[in-house]
Amino acid sequence: MLQNEVASSQGIRIRRRPPSGPPLHYVGPFEFRLQNEGNTPRNILEEIVWNKDKEVSHLKERKPLISLKKALENAPPARNFIGALRAANERTGLPGLIAEVKKASPSRGILRENFDPVEIAQSYEKGGAACLSVLTDEKYFKGSFENLEAIRKAGVKCPLLCKEFIVDAWQLYYARTKGADAVLLIAAVLPDLDIKYMIKICKLLGLTALVEVHDEREFDRVLAIEGIELIGINNRNLETFELDISITKKLLEGERGKIIRERDIIMVGESGLFTPEDIAYVQEAGVRAVLVGESIVKQSDPGKGISSLFGKDISI
């Protein structure tokens, strides 16, 4: 089966642009491509993924896997991302915080003009974050791998999630060479076999995989994969930008919640969390960690923003 057919048989709506681009038509000596003939992304997530596919294939030419494998020898050691979340949850009785270093997003535009990634990371750490999420996509989020590297080199101790749109296993190696401790795998983008294979590679590299879902079908697919330890429920629909924190509750009700507890999987509530009531709501639903960007990165002192978000100082 072709890549898009495999994906669509698993309910994945995001199509992967064929490397050759849309079909070429010929009339006599002329060649042309038709507008909208499979070459227009259907939504923002599809656009990001198509762009990422191109970006990664160029980067791979410049830095082939063999050179990344060599660079791994000089990478800083991978730290325990899940351990940090568990420890924070046990220490505070609240969900462990993954605080996001996020300058901009497709749904909200620029979130912070005066953006110093290292200062923000240090402020989050001081404010009690357990881990950090660093956006590395440049085109849509104004992030970078330089930001990730700089935060790691500045001596921030919180383990770092490389917040990237992973479409190729090459990116796992790249993230690790830049100092990432964890990576994001999005079930709306990756078919089961890719997730399985990437989780194996993450384990070999010492990376933690945060596997993200948004609906029941994605959640069931991910629960059927062996070795899953950390699952994020994104309250934001990445195709429409619609935000609804009751998604976390809905997905953790009943049998799925039971499986999570039995297997001691750490659940992360992601996106759209702004108040202590929001945090209490997703904690009640069953999450032991939260991933938060907008509500804290917009504050003049992002570390203090954490206290407002949780309704108390979680650094002590």
Ligand SMILES: O=C(O)c1ccccc1NCC(=O)[C@H](O)[C@H](O)COP(=O)(O)O
């Ligand atoms: O944030 C977006 O607009 C967005 C658009 C398309 C794909 C992904 C997107 N965001 C990634 C995230 O999931 C969030 O950055 C993260 O969960 C934090 O969300 P928030 O606290 O609402 O900033």
